[in-house]
Amino acid sequence: MAAKQKLMSVRRDWRERDVRVVLVALVIAVATVATIALFANQLQRTLVSSASSFLAADRQLEAENGRPVPQAWIEEARDRGLETGQMIEFSTMVLGESEFQLVSVKAVSDEYPLRGEIEIQPTADATRHMVGSGPGRGELWVNPRLLRLLELDIGDTLEVGNLELTITSLLLREPDGGFRLSSLAPRVMIHVDDVPQTGVIQDGSRAEYVYLFAGADNILDDYFQWLEPQLEPSHKWESVRDGETFSRSLERAERFLLLGGSLAVLLAAVAVAVASRQYALSQRDTVALLKTLGLSSKGIGGLYLRRLALWGIAGALGGLLVALPLFWILVRLLSDVLEQPVDFYLDPAALVPALLTALVSLFAFAYPPIRRLRHVAAMRVLRSQPGETGREAIPDIIIAIVAVFALVWLYAGEIALVVSLLGGLVLLLAVLALLGGLMVAALRRVRGGGNAWRLALVGLYRHRQASMAQMAVFAMTLMLAATLILVRTSLLDDWQSQLPDNAPNHFLINIAPDAVDEVEAFWSDRGAPLDSVYPMVRGRLTELNDQPVQEAVSKDERVGALNRELNLTWMAELPADNEIVAGAWFAQGDTEGVSVEAELAERLGLVMGDRLTFTIGSETVTEPITSIRTVQWDSMQPNFYMAFPPGGGLANMPGTWITSFHLDESNKIALNEFSRRFPTVSVLEIDHIIERIQQIVRQVTQAIEAILALILAAAFVVMAAVVSATLKDRQREGALLRTLGGQQSLLARSTMLEFAILGFFAGILGIIAAEAAVYALQARMFEGNFNWHWQVMLPIPFISALLLALFGRWQLRPVLNVSPMLLLRRLE
Amino acid sequence: MNQMTDLSTTDTSPMLRVTNLTHRVGLEIDTLTILQGVSLEINRGESVAIVGRSGSGKTTLLGLLAGLDTPTEGTVSLDGAQISSLSEDERARLRASRVGFVFQSFQLLPALSALENVMLPLELAGMEAPEVRAKELLERVGLGERLNHTPRQLSGGEQQRVAIARAFASDPVILFADEPTGNLDNRTGQDVSDLLMELNREQGTTLVMVTHDEHLAARCGRQLHIEAGILTEPELARERAN
Known part of the structure; x- marks a missing residue:
């Protein structure tokens, strides 16, 4: 019994490399998911409370x-x-x-x-x-x-x-x-x-x-x-969450955290799956021996099940031990960024997804190959039996995929996320199958060795099954990491472009038409030139297609815009951040028509060609809708629901002008002189609001960076787990090659090349799949525009090639530094 | 290729010359002397068996003779090269061009087919079209029909045949065999040793074999005994006594 107990000890397990990888993967899974969940929770509460102060309540x-x-x-x-x-x-x-x-x-x-x-x-x-x-x-x-x-x-x-x-x-x-x-x-x-x-x-x-x-x-x-x-x-x-300027940023930050967490789940699951399959394979001889000694299949099943449970407990405890200090550090960082102390919100509920991840990873990923150990023939003790073919693992893979996506869905609650990631992965596997077929066909022609390149290519071909499996995992890992990098980059770019350092932070309102030139000159003399100056005429929308608008629009669609005066303008050029979604912008010399903001048009059910009547003072103006455009309300530029062409419907209406511009804190004193010279012009100071928003963006950015680092660490562990899976075979091969006269340098070079080739192609596959996933995510979850990201993506295949080459070289180190005889004995 | 080097060739310098070879390994508490003052000469084309019990140091001696490891003291000269003074890479080059190995546990790579296993040393030597030579050898050892089988699909005897084909692939001048029949039953062991001897004769290779099997040892031209790290040659001793 004591021997059997010894078989069960986690300490003894720890000495086995595959078990170490499973445990490390579990610890990372629990730690990453727990840290992200705790931190997302904290961030949300901190942001909401700091955002609440926008309302003072x-x-x-x-x-x-x-x-x-x-x-x-x-x-x-x-x-x-x-x-x-x-x-x-x-x-x-x-x-x-x-x-x-x-x-x-x-x-x-x-x-x-x-x-x-x-x-x-x-x-x-x-x-x-x-x-x-x-x-x-x-x-x-x-x-x-x-x-x-x-x-x-x-x-x-x-x-x-x-x-x-x-x-x-x-x-x-x-x-x-x-x-x-x-x-x-x-x-x-x-x-x-x-x-x-x-x-x-x-x-x-x-x-x-x-x-x-x-x-x-x-x-x-x-x-x-x-x-x-x-x-x-x-x-x-x-x-707080209604239409505030930053709420969109906040929402997207939350989604980013969810995405990060989901990727952590996926990566950890892959690592656990790879390592435990390897472990199961290595246990076959032990199981055969135990069977020979009289242990039943059931007994063996129970033995390994208990062992899994022990790993689960060790992994969960270890993960929490890592997560809590990490969380503490992140919150301290947050406090630094916010320049104010942040209270800890340690929500025990946030730990549930982490523990669930450990449980699902173990039972959906680690258990199936280990369960099959029961079927190992006792005969194996006497005679080497054929090992597992890949076919037996297919049901495992299906169970695993279903389980992991269910987990992601449960975790993120976003079907769009699950579909995007799954779609990316399917695309990846399809391209891999194609590329793999082509590669195998091409490599088959490579013959002979002697130089490192040929030896590397021959090696790839010889281990084509393992090579393809490794490439699939590398590519998947890179895809997940690249997806996160891409989403982060576009998120940050988006925020940065939304609120650049020189974002307008003051509005000038009520500029009399004859004072416009003087006002412009005043500010350009003081190094703070004005952005575009727009005329502003206040008027009400009163009729729609010659019917009173209150009747034309059904009651529950009545919007604030109908109850108050709207700011109307005329302009020749479409502002840079506006986008036409229907119709066409006014051509030079056009005097007819009005351009309507897209959301208002949707709420009022306005379509192209509808005739809108505005009452301005005692006058009325009627114009057909000639275009519908989107407006960036959070751009800190004057924005208008309705725009007319110059010389159009608003031509002779009384109005004033409005503009925004950036004024440095140090230059603010000029506002006094301005107010004295232009007493009728109102100055709206929004620099403090902008500062607040920028502060929030900074803190969210820091959080995102921290989480990205965590995920990349998880990705690295997955890669390490996969490379380690073939470690023993590679070491044996290396030892034998050296015995047969392979030089150390040749061996080192060919191994590095082999891994570099794997890494490079995996990188290419990964970025293709990542672009596809980001395309879907961007459109569905982050409401951003999709761009290709070659400048971000291009280095990835090279970095992955380099990293894997170095990793391969590092793994080969025992083979290169020890005498071939010792090595052969050790590996026997 | 197939150069028939026999005793009648002009080069009469010994294939292997060992002088005062001592090997110690450091253990946790003290050092263990595995080989002590071994001196030995083996001529070209000779077949030599080193016989001894488990733990007598015979495999260590074989490894040192083949340049797989370096001795603590003493020198080994293989085909004129002082292997104890060569760097690891120089020793590797020497092995690639002049040395063949057969192991007790076959040491075939499980992921590779029989053909690929035999091609391995040829590729390392940078040979063009290695599969032609590899096929030829596998046919010679009677496995022409099983080229694409992996070691797992072959019996022990067949695996050792693949290993023998691999050992002769690069036309070695000397072959080291470590208990080549140790993992095989009598009958199969007999077949394998027949094959080894035959090929050795055909190729004119010098053969150094470690075994505890007296029958196999008797098939070699010369037998050396090793016990507790000390090498003796019974016949030489007898001659001297005479």
Whole structure:
């Protein structure tokens, strides 16, 4: 019994190379999947909480009708355990020492902000710092530009309506500094309880009441379900994920993490499969011996099943031991990038996919070949029996493929991902079969040896079955790694192009037509030239094909765009980031027609040729739709739903001009001079928002890089496992070749060449399949445009050739450094 | 090819000259002396059996004679080359051109067919069209019909025939055989040793064979005994006594 127990010991197993590979593959699988799942979870929570601060809460309820919502709604929220807060936003004129200035007032309750912090500077020379609540009663925080415009100082008083308030701090940044029309004027922040005394808000005033909510997602969702039937059209419920600029980036980052995790699952599964098959083959003699000694098939099945279970436990524990410190490091990195401490969210549920991966890898991949050990004939002890043919492994492969894709599906929940990866793999195998056939046919003609090239080619042909199997695994591994590299590259490129360092961060609005040239000259003199300047005419869409638009569009399709004035423009050139999806852009000299933004057209059911009537002031303009175009709303450029040709429908309409441009922090002081020279032009400062978005992109990028590194490590282990699978044969061959007079250098060169050829072709196959998978993924999951990536892809076959050649050389090291006699004895 | 080197050829220098060969291996606690002061000369075309019990050091001696390993002390000169002073690559070149091997455990590569196994040394020597010569040899050893069978599909005797064909493929001047019939039954062993002797005669090769089989040893022109690392030659001893 003791001997049998000894057969079962993991420590003894560890001394066997194949078992080590299985265990290392398992540890990596569990570690990668657990780290990614934990980190994705952490990232999501961190991003959401940092994104929540864009709303200063988890949810906002906006009442755009200038009336507060019923108090009962707020009480209901509190009863449900939600945190609540309130803001009122309105514009008003304030009187400084000598002049009036329009300001945008934000009155906040004590609870504001529920998420995020406010950055202030209590005196001109104090350091900036973050605070968790707004000004107290009687206090006033102001945008620094307003102080300069009004020639006031901290400590002075300022009248808002009828109430005199003391300026106690500079307001530098609010967490929810979004775009609102009211924020065109410099910001002033006061306490919400001071609002009634100002007397500014009367019935019908243009004020926006905003209510803040924070709490657990499920409570918020329940609350919204309760609230929704009572909402009026002017009420708007906003969550972080609705249409915020960065939400698309966030979503794609999450998908990237899922993709990374799925690839980790696939790679680990391949490694476990390869190593355990090898292990099973090496166990055949032991099994035959055990059978000879009287152990039944059942007993053997049980023996190996228990052994698998032990490996599973060891692999899972080992994986978690690796994952937890790794996770800790990643979170620390995240904290560094965010420049603020990040709380750990160690969600035990995130470990489930990792443990499931270990279980499935073991039982779908490792178990089938080991199970077949029961059928090994005892006769093997006496006489070498034919080994397994590849045919017996076919059911294993089918089980394995089904299992792994089920796992990926379970893990990522994206059928598009499963289909893309599976499609890529099928393509890979098809091309491999074709290429393999051609290669075998070509290699058959190679004869003789003597030089390393011929010896390498002959070697490839001799081991064609093993070579093809290795190439398939290498190619698959490279495909998965290349897919991830490609998706990462295009994701980062996309973000980078979306928000380059010189992205416009200021808007100028309300430029009078005759001031356009002067404004342009002002900024180009100061090294901050304007991007395109567009005319802007405000008008309502009133009729569709001569029918009132409210009737023409069914009620549930009524969109915000119909309830308010739209910004209309005219332009000769299609902006670079717009794309025509139907019709054609205006030709030179065209004066007829209107171009409509694609999403709005879809929501209103507009088609080419529909006649749209706009009411602008007292005038009406009717034009047919001549093109439909997409707009990049997050491009930080002025964007328009409706564009007319120059000299077209808008020709004689009263309008102002709008533009955006990039202004460095160091140059911001010029804004004061600008405001004095062009007092009617509104400046919208969005540099802080852009900074926030760039910060988030940076942190997601870091996470993606870290995960890419993990996956590449997993890929390397797979390759190592596959190469090790034929290690013993190669060593025996090497030893014999040396005995027969093969020189060390010749052996080394031919082995390196053989692996380099394998690596090169596997690399080519891998990138073809990766391009195909990325093509599908890009279209379905990442909404990006597909481009060929030769500059990224081209080095891959060479790198893989080099790596494999070095790896092959490294493996041959015992053969080259020991005397052939010792080697032959050792291998006997 | 097929140069008939027999005793009548002009080159009368010994094929193998061994002087005071000693070999020790380091163990964990002390060193073990496997061979001690072995001196020996083997002439061209001679067939020599080295007989001894398991663990007597005979396989180690064979390895050192063939240049598969280097001795701790002493010199080995093979066909005029001082192999103990050659580099590993020079020894490999020497083996490729002048030495053939037959092993007790056949040492065929399982992934290769019989034909490919025999082609291996020819390819290493850079020979053009190695399959012609390999086929010829396999036919000679009676396996012309089994060229494409892998070792697993061949019996032990057949595997050893493939190994013999491989050993003679590169026209060696000296053949080392390590217990060539050790893994075979009597009858098959007899067939294999017949084949080995026949080919040896045909090719005029010098044969050095390690065996514990007295019958096989008796078929060689000369027998050497080895015990506890010390080599003796009974007939020589008898002559000297006379």
